[in-house]
Amino acid sequence: MKDDDATLPGDPFMAYRGDTLFIDGCAAPDLAARFATPLYVYSRAAMRAALGPYQRALAGRAHLICYAMKANSSLAVLQTFAALGCGFDIVSGGELERVLAAGGDPAKVVFSGLGKTRAEMRRALEVGVKCFNVESEAELETLSEVATSLNRRAPVSLRVNPDVDAGTHPYISTGLKGNKFGIAHDRAVAAYRRAAQLPGLAVVGIDCHIGSQITEIAPYLDALDRLLDLVETVEAEGLRLQHLDLGGGLGIRYTDEAPPAADALIAALLARLDARGQGGRELLFEPGRSLVGNAGVLLTEVLYLKPGEAKNFCVVDAAMNDLMRPALYEATMGIVPARRRDLPAVVCDVVGPVCESGDWLGRDRLLGVEAGDTLAVLSAGAYGMSMASNYNTRPRAAEVMVDGDQAWLIRERETAAGLFRGETLLPG
Numbered sequence: 019m020k021d022d023d024a025t026l027p028g029d030p031f032m033a034y035r036g037d038t039l040f041i042d043g044c045a046a047p048d049l050a051a052r053f054a055t056p057l058y059v060y061s062r063a064a065m066r067a068a069l070g071p072y073q074r075a076l077a078g079r080a081h082l083i084c085y086a087m088k089a090n091s092s093l094a095v096l097q098t099f100a101a102l103g104c105g106f107d108i109v110s111g112g113e114l115e116r117v118l119a120a121g122g123d124p125a126k127v128v129f130s131g132l133g134k135t136r137a138e139m140r141r142a143l144e145v146g147v148k149c150f151n152v153e154s155e156a157e158l159e160t161l162s163e164v165a166t167s168l169n170r171r172a173p174v175s176l177r178v179n180p181d182v183d184a185g186t187h188p189y190i191s192t193g194l195k196g197n198k199f200g201i202a203h204d205r206a207v208a209a210y211r212r213a214a215q216l217p218g219l220a221v222v223g224i225d226c227h228i229g230s231q232i233t234e235i236a237p238y239l240d241a242l243d244r245l246l247d248l249v250e251t252v253e254a255e256g257l258r259l260q261h262l263d264l265g266g267g268l269g270i271r272y273t274d275e276a277p278p279a280a281d282a283l284i285a286a287l288l289a290r291l292d293a294r295g296q297g298g299r300e301l302l303f304e305p306g307r308s309l310v311g312n313a314g315v316l317l318t319e320v321l322y323l324k325p326g327e328a329k330n331f332c333v334v335d336a337a338m339n340d341l342m343r344p345a346l347y348e349a350t351m352g353i354v355p356a357r358r359r360d361l362p363a364v365v366c367d368v369v370g371p372v373c374e375s376g377d378w379l380g381r382d383r384l385l386g387v388e389a390g391d392t393l394a395v396l397s398a399g400a401y402g403m404s405m406a407s408n409y410n411t412r413p414r415a416a417e418v419m420v421d422g423d424q425a426w427l428i429r430e431r432e433t434a435a436g437l438f439r440g441e442t443l444l445p446g
């Protein structure tokens with residue numbers, strides 16, 4: 019991506035006014051000066067705007083949008099989506115506690131994940147989640163035992179692996195036979211029969227989630243068809259599936275991707291559902307990235323320019339521990355100056371201070387910057403802070419939410435002392 023691209027991903031909430039990058043109504047250089055860097059900044063208006071097309075496309079249908087909070091699980095983000103009527107897709111007991119802390123409604127929570135522990139199941143039953151998305155036949159047995167011991171019936175949906183190719187990166191493709199996720203399509207009917215027999219379970223639905231950063235509608239339609247075939251088979255045996263959960267996975271534009279809009283995707287799915295006479299069922303979606311990805315940036319300060327024979331490096335104060343996507347998936351994310359300057363541009367790799375060659379944020383970028391300037395890594399609202407670590411004993415970044423020209427600190431920067439608070443020296 020060139021730094022003079024007219025529209026940035028996240029526009030109109032991420033846009034230049036003159037030479038200055040604004041996040042909604044807040045100037046990025048001012049935020050960096052006020053809160054220091056590395057700094058995640060999110061636009062609440064951009065999150066609302068991303069949810070809108072989902073809500074409008076589903077208006078008039080029984081539905082629940084469960085924000086897949088692993089994309090960004092900060093409390094103020096959860097609070098934002100809870101206030102807009104969303105439920106949550108969670109993958110751990112820790113995420114459930116976050117939902118509760120943010121004021122989310124547990125009755126709108128679906129609990130996904132292939133390794134739920136008994137303790138997590140117990141807690142989710144006690145607070146009354148909407149549904150467990152069960153990923154194996156063994157999990158059915160354990161969940162039934164846990165529920166029976168509490169004198170409850172656990173509402174369950176089976177996550178079926180529809181064996182469709184979502185056409186995305188292997189690390190974020192989840193709906194193929196070789197993936198660890200879900201119950202194989204050809205085992206699903208038997209699993210439903212077993213679930214119906216177990217005393218601690220109440221079958222309520224069916225779900226799938228075929229991958230992430232999906233930029234086509236076709237894989238969703240394939241998955242829907244595969245799921246509906248199963249629905250028909252299972253219901254012919256007398257079981258009733260109240261809801262159909264099509265997961266998340268819709269992609270966003272990082273550089274030049276052109277994913278379908280959420281409302282176009284949903285319109286296509288609704289048309290297929292109606293054509294098959296299945297349009298009346300409650301529909302669930304679990305979008306993560308598409309609700310928050312383009313609503314956030316990571317601001318980072320240029321520490322050093324390091325010209326070299328083979329490569330020029332731009333060393334910044336954010337690193338792979340703050341933003342793992344480039345190191346983990348070789349993901350390309352836009353990197354632009356917070357304030358454009360009239361400096362000669364050079365092609366450089368934008369790298370962090372962490373002691374790993376994989377610690378880069380961008381490769382071969384044309385940038386005209388000096389030490390002390392602020393850069394913005396774009397589309398960093400999803401799988402950014404939620405994947406951050408403390409590698410190299412680096413305190414995690416602060417987070418700010420903006421709305422119009424207001425900015426709130428929603429997570430304070432960690433301190434080094436805070437990082438080893440729970441550790442003890444040996445006696446002696």
Ligand SMILES: *Cc1c(COP(=O)(O)O)cnc(C)c1O
Nearest residue numbers: 086130230266267304305306307
């Ligand atoms: C990660 C995940 C999602 C969200 O995926 P996105 O690509 O962020 O939309 C939804 N459902 C499940 C089960 C997931 O694991």
